[in-house]
Structure formats: C-alpha cells, structure tokens
Amino acid sequence: MKSTLSLISIFCFTTLLSFSASAATSKSDALTECKSHLDGIYSDDLRTKVKKIKKRGGDVTVKMKVSTEGERFNAVCAFADGNMTYTTDRAGSNLAD
Secondary structure, three states, rough: OHHHHHHOOOOOHHHHHHHHHHOOOOOHHHHHHHHHHHHHHHHEEEEEEEEEEEEEOOOOOOEEEEEEEEEEEEEEEEOOEEEEEEOOOOOOOOOOO
C-alpha cells in the first residue's frame, strides 16, 4: 500500500512539473517569433533594437524600436495564451513605455 501511494505521489508531482514547464513561453522564443513576424511584414532593410522584454506569469511582452527605409516606429509583440498580438505606433496611436 505504501509503495502504491509513493508511486502515485511521484507521478502526480512529475506531471505537475511538466505542465508548468510547457505552459510558459520563454523570452528568447518570444523575441525570435516577433523578429520573424517583423521580417515577414517589412522589407529587407529592416533594423530592430530591443527596448524591453517583460515576462509576467505566462505572458511575454517584447517592445522594439524598428527602422526601415527612412521610417522609424515602435512595435510591441504581446504573447498570451499561445497567441501573439502585434501593435505599432505607426498609425498614430501612442504606445506606453
């Protein structure tokens, strides 16, 4: 009986650890996905500078300065619940720092 209880508790503990580790998006993955998204939208003359990467809980926010062919703007990629939201101040809306 003791060995069965020990096996069940070990199984539950390892399962809990594996779920918590796979649910979080890493900062480097978020940065890579954001840069590839920007490369897909804008020209080859794209330069980016990372302003801030913030991870809070399972959400990751990447703020970048973007320069392309004489145009400069701020871009934000927000990752929450496995989805990415991309916003920019190009259209005149202000982004909070």
